[in-house]
Amino acid sequence: MIIPPPSPRPQTPPLLELVNITKRFGSFVANEKISMKLPPGSFHALIGENGAGKSTLVKCIMGFHTAEEGDIVIDGHSRQISSPHDAYQYGIGMVYQHFTLVPAMTVAENLVLSNPAVPAVINWKMEMDRLRTFMKTAPFQVDLDTPTGELAAGQKQKVEILKQLYLETKLLILDEPTSVLTPSEADEALGLIKSKVTAGELSVLLITHKFREVFGFCDEITVLRRGKFAGAGKVKDLTRDDIAAMMMGGQREARTSGKSVRERGPVALELVGLHANKDSGVEAVGGVDLAIQEGEIVGIAGVSGNGQRELVEVIAGQRPATSGEVRVHGEAYRSTRVESFNHKVFLLPEEPLRNACVPQMSVAENIAFRNFDKPPQTRGGCFISRKAIRGAAQELITRFSVKTRSTETPIGDLSGGNVQRAVLARELGPGTARVLIAANPCFGLDFAAVESIHNQITEARNRGVAVLLVSEDLDELLKLADRLLVISHGEFVYETTPAEADIKTIGQHMAGH
Amino acid sequence: MNAESIGWWGVPIGILAGAIRGGTPFLLVSLGECLTEKSGKINLGLEGVLLMGAMTAYAISYKSGSPWVGVMAAGIAGAVLGSIHAFLVSRPKVNDIAAGIAMLLFGTGFAFYLGKPFIQPSAPQLPGISLGGWSHLPQIAAALKISPLFVLGVIIAFIMRWVFRSTRWGMQVRAVGDSPAAARAMGVSVSKTRFICIVAGSAMGGIGGAHLSLFYPGAWTEAISSGQGLMAVALVIFARWNPVQCLWASLLFGGAQAVGPSLQAVGINTGYYLWNASPYVLTLLVMIITCSNKRTLAGAPGALGAGS
Numbered sequence: 001m002i003i004p005p006p007s008p009r010p011q012t013p014p015l016l017e018l019v020n021i022t023k024r025f026g027s028f029v030a031n032e033k034i035s036m037k038l039p040p041g042s043f044h045a046l047i048g049e050n051g052a053g054k055s056t057l058v059k060c061i062m063g064f065h066t067a068e069e070g071d072i073v074i075d076g077h078s079r080q081i082s083s084p085h086d087a088y089q090y091g092i093g094m095v096y097q098h099f100t101l102v103p104a105m106t107v108a109e110n111l112v113l114s115n116p117a118v119p120a121v122i123n124w125k126m127e128m129d130r131l132r133t134f135m136k137t138a139p140f141q142v143d144l145d146t147p148t149g150e151l152a153a154g155q156k157q158k159v160e161i162l163k164q165l166y167l168e169t170k171l172l173i174l175d176e177p178t179s180v181l182t183p184s185e186a187d188e189a190l191g192l193i194k195s196k197v198t199a200g201e202l203s204v205l206l207i208t209h210k211f212r213e214v215f216g217f218c219d220e221i222t223v224l225r226r227g228k229f230a231g232a233g234k235v236k237d238l239t240r241d242d243i244a245a246m247m248m249g250g251q252r253e254a255r256t257s258g259k260s261v262r263e264r265g266p267v268a269l270e271l272v273g274l275h276a277n278k279d280s281g282v283e284a285v286g287g288v289d290l291a292i293q294e295g296e297i298v299g300i301a302g303v304s305g306n307g308q309r310e311l312v313e314v315i316a317g318q319r320p321a322t323s324g325e326v327r328v329h330g331e332a333y334r335s336t337r338v339e340s341f342n343h344k345v346f347l348l349p350e351e352p353l354r355n356a357c358v359p360q361m362s363v364a365e366n367i368a369f370r371n372f373d374k375p376p377q378t379r380g381g382c383f384i385s386r387k388a389i390r391g392a393a394q395e396l397i398t399r400f401s402v403k404t405r406s407t408e409t410p411i412g413d414l415s416g417g418n419v420q421r422a423v424l425a426r427e428l429g430p431g432t433a434r435v436l437i438a439a440n441p442c443f444g445l446d447f448a449a450v451e452s453i454h455n456q457i458t459e460a461r462n463r464g465v466a467v468l469l470v471s472e473d474l475d476e477l478l479k480l481a482d483r484l485l486v487i488s489h490g491e492f493v494y495e496t497t498p499a500e501a502d503i504k505t506i507g508q509h510m511a512g513h
Numbered sequence: 514m515n516a517e518s519i520g521w522w523g524v525p526i527g528i529l530a531g532a533i534r535g536g537t538p539f540l541l542v543s544l545g546e547c548l549t550e551k552s553g554k555i556n557l558g559l560e561g562v563l564l565m566g567a568m569t570a571y572a573i574s575y576k577s578g579s580p581w582v583g584v585m586a587a588g589i590a591g592a593v594l595g596s597i598h599a600f601l602v603s604r605p606k607v608n609d610i611a612a613g614i615a616m617l618l619f620g621t622g623f624a625f626y627l628g629k630p631f632i633q634p635s636a637p638q639l640p641g642i643s644l645g646g647w648s649h650l651p652q653i654a655a656a657l658k659i660s661p662l663f664v665l666g667v668i669i670a671f672i673m674r675w676v677f678r679s680t681r682w683g684m685q686v687r688a689v690g691d692s693p694a695a696a697r698a699m700g701v702s703v704s705k706t707r708f709i710c711i712v713a714g715s716a717m718g719g720i721g722g723a724h725l726s727l728f729y730p731g732a733w734t735e736a737i738s739s740g741q742g743l744m745a746v747a748l749v750i751f752a753r754w755n756p757v758q759c760l761w762a763s764l765l766f767g768g769a770q771a772v773g774p775s776l777q778a779v780g781i782n783t784g785y786y787l788w789n790a791s792p793y794v795l796t797l798l799v800m801i802i803t804c805s806n807k808r809t810l811a812g813a814p815g816a817l818g819a820g821s
């Protein structure tokens with residue numbers, strides 16, 4: 001018998017049990033007989049490599065997918081959750097891996113719309129008052145009147161977390177919430193959430209790839225591997241290596257490419273007095289000058305929303321510069337397809353599914369974007385060979401270990417980390433890059449993938465590629481960059497090298513002091 | 514009743530009258546299209562809906578003797594056509610442009626087929642609302658005798674603006690149109706929302722047709738629409754998907770339609786046909802001006818034209 005959800009929502013965290021959950025997509029088994037238990041007031045980590053089935057499992061809890069087999073048991077009763085609204089009624093809420101904000105709506109509209117308790121006719125004055133009161137106690141501040149489409153990834157993520165706090169969710173599922181936050185922002189956010197857990201007001205199920213967060217905040221852990229249960233336990237009884245072994249099934253070869261000492265070549269990428277606006281017309285990049293030599297990685301650190309996104313978009317050709325110029329190898333560069341091909345400029349933008357993919361097109365087609373019109377993919381100047389496209393894609397899929405059912409799967413169906421890998425395969429696969437621009441390239445990747453991408457970037461540098469690395473992960477920048485710039489309010493405010501870097505000073509400049 | 518007595522004043526008065534009279538079908542159809550597009554789908558079939566509405570309104574008004582029953586029937590006819598379109602586009606891999614063109618041809622053909630017997634008889638017309646009683650000039654009085662459906666359109670425009678801004682349902686429609694994935698994550702049914710929007714939008718288009726046959730020009734002929742249903746699509750873009758701006762844009766298009774006839778009324782015949790082309794030229798200009806290489810248009814629903 002199916003019991004309808006309780007009509008006043010729970011005031012305390014529920015006890016959630018998953019029993020033998022199986023979820024298939026066609027013949028592909030994404031989750032196979034997975035069980036776990038989340039007592040009230042626990043902080044539970046769910047980890048596993050890219051494509052292990054973590055997002056799929058929690059989407060079953062949210063009613064976004066329906067599991068073919070198994071039970072979702074809440075406070076001892078087997079329940080059917082067939083939509084996110086049902087989940088809301090049980091006090092369950094989730095921050096999704098891909099953003100679920102409506103881009104054309106303001107932050108305030110998004111928050112209000114997400115709240116099922118808001119009446120059919122909205123009294124904006126009252127709602128705004130409530131929102132402002134809520135924002136006073138919120139862990140981070142976001143301007144309520146900005147359309148969310150104009151926010152950088154990090155800010156969007158903050159809005160997503162704020163949304164759940166605003167909805168008074170009792171069981172919060174976080175799908176890689178901190179990938180786009182700086183470590184200090186992540187600590188702040190998780191710290192605040194942790195204090196609510198400790199007070200017994202909240203349970204959390206956290207999907208993450210960061211061991212730091214597992215050991216810093218979580219009590220218990222469940223590990224998935226290839227859709228199956230691979231282990232569980234109390235965090236305090238486990239070591240990093242135990243968990244890594246569960247994730248990878250013991251087989252894992254560690255390999256770190258060191259930076260070679262090499263003569264730097266001539267300047268490859270140059271930004272001269274670059275200005276650019278946000279969509280709203282407000283200036284986002286305010287006169288940026290930068291020269292990157294061949295064989296050099298220049299890192300740009302900053303809190304998201306300080307012009308990084310617009311800067312990368314200008315170089316990518318997605319946004320016009322209001323003044324100033326981008327030069328590559330001394331020539332003006334307007335990022336046309338021909339220019340990027342001739343100068344071998346490659347790009348890993350943030351939110352790759354949005355900025356570098358066509359979600360409905362297949363993995364093979366997406367991987368072929370750079371070269372589908374060149375031989376051997378195109379023969380005789382105009383005949384596209386699907387076979388050659390598939391073959392080339394298959395080779396890259398294997399080499400970059402992209403987990404996909406086939407080359408013909410729509411890329412939008414891939415797990416978050418695998419979308420990232422597919423784009424990487426396209427951009428770094430041919431190995432011909434001379435200039436590489438990477439924005440948060442490790443957003444949402446498991447540790448093995450992070451390591452492999454860091455190696456790829458370092459190797460590219462060692463080959464003489466000029467790399468611009470924009471990242472909100474300071475550790476990543478300190479590890480990879482030869483030179484580090486801090487961006488604040490659209491301008492470079494501080495320059496240092498990782499060797500001399502002082503985290504505190506960098507932090508102060510990032511915060512705009 | 515001749516324009517000479519007020520001389521050149523006849524031109525602006527004629528254009529004003531034309532803006533309101535001729536703008537009414539634009540207004541109702543563009544509001545319907547605006548609602549449809551806000552939910553992320555396009556309905557090019559509204560031209561067919563317009564004709565179907567005009568024919569139905571005329572026929573039912575003739576049979577029943579009440580123009581208001583005719584207006585209601587036109588709305589229902591529009592909704593029925595709309596529900597076919599809505600059903601088609603809810604199927605996977607059905608392109609809304611192609612389905613819209615099919616519905617356009619179907620609606621037009623069907624209206625002509627059913628409307629044949631009603632070309633001759635004269636049906637009771639909608640009463641006009643006289644706002645020009647203060648003036649002793651018959652031209653002004655005539656110009657300000659407006660269609661009750663224009664008033665209805667104005668009311669709908671303001672209601673729609675309020676709905677999009679201040680009701681949960683209106684915001685859900687915007688969410689569905691802008692980011693279906695986000696709407697789904699909020700538990701909103703994308704297909705249901707789109708169904709309702711397309712059906713309601715088509716009903717408005719049908720009522721726009723009733724204005725054509727029951728007020729101005731006030732008869733059922735096959736040449737009654739001259740593409741207004743299609744121009745309304747351009748108009749919605751021009752109005753930036755804002756219902757109240759649809760009102761101003763409709764008046765502009767309606768006025769443009771009246772330029773030729775008003776000039777002719779004061780005796781200027783040169784370029785009559787050229788002037789008559791002005792709404793189409795305006796449509797083209799709108800398309801050219803609003804077509805920009807910078808991002809998507811501000812206000813454009815994000816899912817418009819996407820396969821999802």
Ligand SMILES: Nc1ncnc2c1ncn2[C@@H]1O[C@H](COP(=O)(O)OP(=O)(O)OP(=O)(O)O)[C@@H](O)[C@H]1O
Pocket residue numbers: 025028030048049050051052053054055056057097403404405413414415416417418444446
């Ligand atoms: N809608 C879908 N249709 C078909 N296959 C899907 C769909 N969603 C996910 N999959 C497949 O299921 C598998 C598990 O995906 P899932 O998103 O759960 O991985 P994940 O553990 O969250 O990985 P990541 O860490 O990269 O986010 C992947 O191989 C993916 O391709």
Ligand SMILES: [Mg+2]
Pocket residue numbers: 054055056097175415416417
């Ligand atoms: Mg995932």
